[in-house]
Amino acid sequence: xxxxxxxxxxxxxxxxxxxxxPGTFLVLRKMAMISDAISHSILPGLVFGFFIxxxxxxxxxxxxxAVTGVLTVIFVEFIQKTGLVKEDTAIGLVFPALFSIxxxxxxxNANDVHLDIDAVLLGELAFAPFDRLMFGETDLGPKSVWVIxxxxxxxxxxxxxxxxxxxxxxxxxxxxxxxxxxxxxLHYGLMTVSSITVVGAFDAVGAVLVVALIIxxxxxxxxxxxxxxxxxxxSCFFGxxxxxxxxxxxxxxxxxxxGSMTSxxxxxxxxxxxxxxKQGIFSVYFKEKQQRKEVSLLVFLLHLQNHQxxxxxxxxxxxxxINWQKxxxxxxxxxxxxxxxxxxxxxxxxxxxxxxxxxxxxxLKYITTNKETAIEDLKKRFFLFRG
Amino acid sequence: MSITEYFKLLFTDYTLGVISLGTxxxxxxxxxxxxxxxxxxxxxxxxxxxxxxxPGIALAFLFTGTxxxxxxxxxxxxxGLVGTFWIKSIVRRTRLKxxxxxxxxxxxxxxxxxxxxxxxxxxxxxxQAGLDKYxxxxxxxxxxxxxxxMTAITGVSLLVLLLFWKELKLLLFDxxxxxTLGFNTRFLDILITSFIVLAIVxxxxxxxxxxxxxxxxxxAAAARQWTNSLSTMVVLxxxxxxxxxxxxxxxxxxxxxxxxxxxxxxxxxxxxxxxxIFSPKRGLLFREIRFYRxxxxxxxxxxxxxxxxxxxxxxxxxHPHAIKILNNFHxxxxxxxxxxxxxxxxxxxGNQWALTPKGYEEAxxxxxxxxxxxx
Numbered sequence: 001x002x003x004x005x006x007x008x009x010x011x012x013x014x015x016x017x018x019x020x021x022p023g024t025f026l027v028l029r030k031m032a033m034i035s036d037a038i039s040h041s042i043l044p045g046l047v048f049g050f051f052i053x054x055x056x057x058x059x060x061x062x063x064x065x066a067v068t069g070v071l072t073v074i075f076v077e078f079i080q081k082t083g084l085v086k087e088d089t090a091i092g093l094v095f096p097a098l099f100s101i102x103x104x105x106x107x108x109n110a111n112d113v114h115l116d117i118d119a120v121l122l123g124e125l126a127f128a129p130f131d132r133l134m135f136g137e138t139d140l141g142p143k144s145v146w147v148i149x150x151x152x153x154x155x156x157x158x159x160x161x162x163x164x165x166x167x168x169x170x171x172x173x174x175x176x177x178x179x180x181x182x183x184x185x186l187h188y189g190l191m192t193v194s195s196i197t198v199v200g201a202f203d204a205v206g207a208v209l210v211v212a213l214i215i216x217x218x219x220x221x222x223x224x225x226x227x228x229x230x231x232x233x234x235s236c237f238f239g240x241x242x243x244x245x246x247x248x249x250x251x252x253x254x255x256x257x258x259g260s261m262t263s264x265x266x267x268x269x270x271x272x273x274x275x276x277x278k279q280g281i282f283s284v285y286f287k288e289k290q291q292r293k294e295v296s297l298l299v300f301l302l303h304l305q306n307h308q309x310x311x312x313x314x315x316x317x318x319x320x321x322i323n324w325q326k327x328x329x330x331x332x333x334x335x336x337x338x339x340x341x342x343x344x345x346x347x348x349x350x351x352x353x354x355x356x357x358x359x360x361x362x363x364l365k366y367i368t369t370n371k372e373t374a375i376e377d378l379k380k381r382f383f384l385f386r387g
Numbered sequence: 388m389s390i391t392e393y394f395k396l397l398f399t400d401y402t403l404g405v406i407s408l409g410t411x412x413x414x415x416x417x418x419x420x421x422x423x424x425x426x427x428x429x430x431x432x433x434x435x436x437x438x439x440x441x442p443g444i445a446l447a448f449l450f451t452g453t454x455x456x457x458x459x460x461x462x463x464x465x466x467g468l469v470g471t472f473w474i475k476s477i478v479r480r481t482r483l484k485x486x487x488x489x490x491x492x493x494x495x496x497x498x499x500x501x502x503x504x505x506x507x508x509x510x511x512x513x514x515q516a517g518l519d520k521y522x523x524x525x526x527x528x529x530x531x532x533x534x535x536x537m538t539a540i541t542g543v544s545l546l547v548l549l550l551f552w553k554e555l556k557l558l559l560f561d562x563x564x565x566x567t568l569g570f571n572t573r574f575l576d577i578l579i580t581s582f583i584v585l586a587i588v589x590x591x592x593x594x595x596x597x598x599x600x601x602x603x604x605x606x607a608a609a610a611r612q613w614t615n616s617l618s619t620m621v622v623l624x625x626x627x628x629x630x631x632x633x634x635x636x637x638x639x640x641x642x643x644x645x646x647x648x649x650x651x652x653x654x655x656x657x658x659x660x661x662x663x664i665f666s667p668k669r670g671l672l673f674r675e676i677r678f679y680r681x682x683x684x685x686x687x688x689x690x691x692x693x694x695x696x697x698x699x700x701x702x703x704x705x706h707p708h709a710i711k712i713l714n715n716f717h718x719x720x721x722x723x724x725x726x727x728x729x730x731x732x733x734x735x736x737g738n739q740w741a742l743t744p745k746g747y748e749e750a751x752x753x754x755x756x757x758x759x760x761x762x
Contacts, residue, residue: 027483032490033431082671084663085425085608092430093608096601097656100649103523107644121522121597122501208438208597209501212494219487256505262498269491279481 004129009247011128011144012261015201016213016239018152021159022194023214024232027222028170033088034073034191035214037095039198039207041072043102043120046202047109062147062199069195070188072098099207123206125257144204151200155193159232166190167228205258213239216265220272223279238268290386294379296332301341301360304352315348338385355382393637403640406526409534410632410651413590416541418606418628419548420586422621423579425607426559431486432471432580434600435493437587439470441500441596444521445507454517456533460588467584470496497596524595524648526636537589544582548621555579556617593632595648605655606631612666631655687723688753691732694742695750704747707739 026032045068049061072094079090106120128144140146159166169176169186177183194214201210221234246261253260274281307313315333333350336342341356352360359382366375379386397403424433440463447462448454470492477488504518520528548555557565558575566572587599594602610623635651664672690713697712698704710724724740727733732746742750 027487030484030486032484032486036431036434036490036493079663082663084612084669084671086428086430088428088430089425089604089608092434092600092604093656093659096598096605096652100598100601100652100656103649104645104653107646107649108642122505208494208497211490212498215487215490216495219483219491222483222487223481250502253502253506254509255502259498259500259502259505262495263502266495266499269495273477273481281476281480284480 005247005251007129007142007145008125008257009244011142011148011204012125012243012247012257013240014145014148014152015204016217016243016261017236018148018155018197019201019210019213020217020235020239021152021155021232022190022197024218024221024228024235025166025170025190026194027215027218028228029190032215032219033091034076035194035198036211037072037076037091038069038191038195039202039210039214040095041098041102042066042069042195042199042202043099043207044068044105046199047102047105051109062196065199065202066192066195068098069198070191073188073191121206121208122256123202123204123209123258125204128204148200148204151197155197158189158193162186162189170228205261209258209262212262212265213242216262216269217242220265220269223272223276238265242268293331293335294386296328297335297341298360298363300332300336301352301356302364304342304350305357305360305364310347310349313350315344315350335385339383341382358382390637390641393641397637405531405534406529406636406640407633409529409537410526410593410636410647411629412534412537412541412632413593414602414606414628414630414632414651415625416537416544416586416628417590417602418610418624418626419541419621420544420579420583421603421605421607421628422610422617422624423555423559424583424603425611426617427579429580429583430604431489431600432474433583433587433603435474435489436467436471436584437591437596437599438493438500439496440464440467440588440591441497441521442466442503443500444518444591445500445503448507448518449503456528456592457536459521460591463591464584464588466496467588468581471580471584500596520595520646521591522595522597523646524591524593524598524651526593526647527640528592533592540585540589544585547578547582551575551578559617593636593647594651595646598648598652601652602628602631602655605652605659609655609659609662612662612669615668627655627658631658683723686720687727690723691727691746691750692754692757694733694740695747695754698742698747698750705734705741705743707736707741710735710738710740713740 023032023035026035042065045065046061049058049064052064053061055061076087076090076094079085079094080087085093103120129142131143133140133143133146165176165181165186168179169181169183173183176186198210198214201213205213217235217238218231220238221231224234225231242261242264246264247257249264250257250260272280275283277283304313311317333342333344336356337344340353341359342350343353344350359378362378363375366378393403397407421433424430443462443464443466444459445462446466447459450462451458474485474488474492477483477491478485483491507518517528554565554570554575557568557570558572558579562572565575583603587603590599590602606624606628607620609627610620613623614620631651631654635654636647638654639645639647639650662670664670667673693713694708697708698706713724724733724735727746728735731743732749734741734743
């Protein structure tokens with residue numbers, strides 16, 4: 001591995017971490033699409049900034065572009081407040097307009113601006129190691145490392161300083177406001193940090209892919225944990241993983257690094273989406289199936305308790321009495337027998353056992369008083385086998 | 388070529404005619420279907436779908452090896468549909484919210500698309516150039532057969548809209564009620580969403596993946612400002628869309644080095660801005676004027692009521708009083724006094740004013756209303 005390769009991976013990992021931190025809060029605050037808007041609309045800011053500074057890595061340029069990002073948010077909120085269109089339409093109108101202006105500016109001044117449209121969409125990670133920060137004669141490493149490193153340090157220290165406030169206002173805006181944490185300051189603070197991060201990352205990964213780095217790692221982490229700190233750590237981990245794995249994939253395919261980082265994130269998300277222990281598609285599916293079966297079981301037991309008449313309790317009549325399909329009737333019957341809740345006598349008559357009666361009574365009590373999740377404890381106490 | 392030349396050539400030059408017809412049809416279908424997207428609060432769905440169709444284009448090229456527009460657009464359609472239904476499934480089945488799901492699919496699919504595009508560019512095959520025109524669109528690549536496909540699909544979607552008009556309208560404004568009436572809302576939802584995906588895919592060649600969503604929203608958002616009726620809105624949106632398409636293409640064709648997409652989008656956004664400001668009922672300008680008029684009207688009424696309360700204490704309602712007793716707090720200005728006189732509600736003689744019988748009646752009416760509100 002050459003030092004340039006190492007540096008690219010370092011930059012990618014730093015970008016991913018810097019994006020994951022504000023991203024976590026954007027995802028939790030249901031403002032993920034704002035990052036999409038910001039990442040597109042900073043383009044005219046970047047171009048104007050470039051006209052002034054003539055240097056893509058100058059701090060002034062980053063500041064100007066970040067201001068454009070915050071202005072976008074303000075503009076969207078202004079349009080929304082007029083009540084002429086809904087919030088989503090406001091976002092959907094503002095950023096394409098600004099992005100179009102940026103693209104046209106670049107196209108019209110192609111000779112003066114060293115930004116091309118491909119770079120806008122994809123970034124130029126592969127060239128980042130060539131643009132070095134020199135201090136006199138000493139080589140201090142690629143400029144991007146310094147830019148992104150500074151942004152990361154700023155957002156990390158802000159995160160540590162205001163963790164409690166951010167957490168509170170994210171999960172309970174009302175309480176945060178009553179306790180005196182201004183929601184407006186936090187909101188625009190977060191927007192400013194997001195804008196600066198997007199601008200810093202823009203150079204490396206481009207307009208659309210920065211959105212992937214902001215949204216995908218936190219969204220993936222959110223499916224795995226309920227804990228904010230764990231979510232932040234996991235997001236950073238996913239980001240760094242995608243940076244390194246993405247680099248080698250791009251190396252192998254000889255394709256865009258940013259594109260392959262995103263694709264790695266996509267595969268990660270897909271895996272978690274399918275297989276996450278609690279939130280994953282498969283586990284949700286099985287849980288729903290289990291619950292459906294257990295609800296049927298409960299209905300069945302209540303039916304038995306309510307009817308003493310042998311005709312109502314005959315195995316063959318269950319189907320017509322509680323309107324079940326044959327297969328379902330059998331699985332419910334099996335489940336009930338396995339759990340010793342019912343007994344079937346020689347005449348194929350079903351009756352509740354002592355345990356079955358006790359369970360049904362308690363379940364009935366639960367249904368009538370309905371105290372939250374008590375039924376799960378109940379099931380744990382009585383069931384040997386789950387549905 | 389300047390814009391006027393362009394429009395002069397429009398009717399004589401075959402190629403220009405085809406391109407303009409294509410962009411007009413595209414704008415019309417986008418406006419029509421976009422109205423539904425905007426009203427259903429699915430504006431950003433279009434953004435996600437258009438980005439999500441990029442890997443489809445790249446994959447279609449990889450598998451078929453042709454650059455035939457129809458094959459590529461079928462690829463785009465499939466991947467756009469996959470993206471759309473994945474978004475819906477994420478929202479329904481996990482705790483992630485709509486915005487996150489949209490952003491996820493948008494960026495992940497687009498990233499995959501860019502990976503494939505850059506991979507294709509490095510392939511030892513001279514045929515691959517030109518795929519990146521799908522990023523920002525190039526109307527000049529439209530040929531007659533493309534326009535025919537567009538027109539046919541627009542016709543079909545128009546037919547479907549007319550066929551399911553009442554159901555779709557109901558779904559837009561009261562989805563729960565539609566369900567209780569026994570309509571299959573899931574089917575209707577899939578129907579309209581699929582047509583929105585189709586419209587987006589049609590626009591990819593002209594407007595491009597990145598900005599297609601604005602083409603869908605902008606005409607509809609503009610049309611919304613001028614009317615409260617769905618059918619008028621759909622028609623207006625189609626007209627605005629067609630106008631932006633043709634005009635945008637004309638501007639981009641008359642300049643060097645400009646992709647069509649950004650120009651069309653900017654034209655559409657200008658239409659939106661004009662609508663936001665100048666629409667007579669909802670527009671910001673007339674709204675401000677209305678507020679201003681109401682404020683003035685209120686001041687007049689305030690003055691009149693004050694006069695009424697003074698006049699009530701006298702036997703003769705037309706007993707003159709000094710203007711001096713009126714002040715700004717009662718909404719009094721010399722101008723407002725003159726207006727009251729113009730409307731013959733009061734008479735002014737020198738430094739004195741007196742209510743006319745008509746003014747007394749009017750003031751009594753207002754005063755009664757105020758009294759009723761107080762209770």
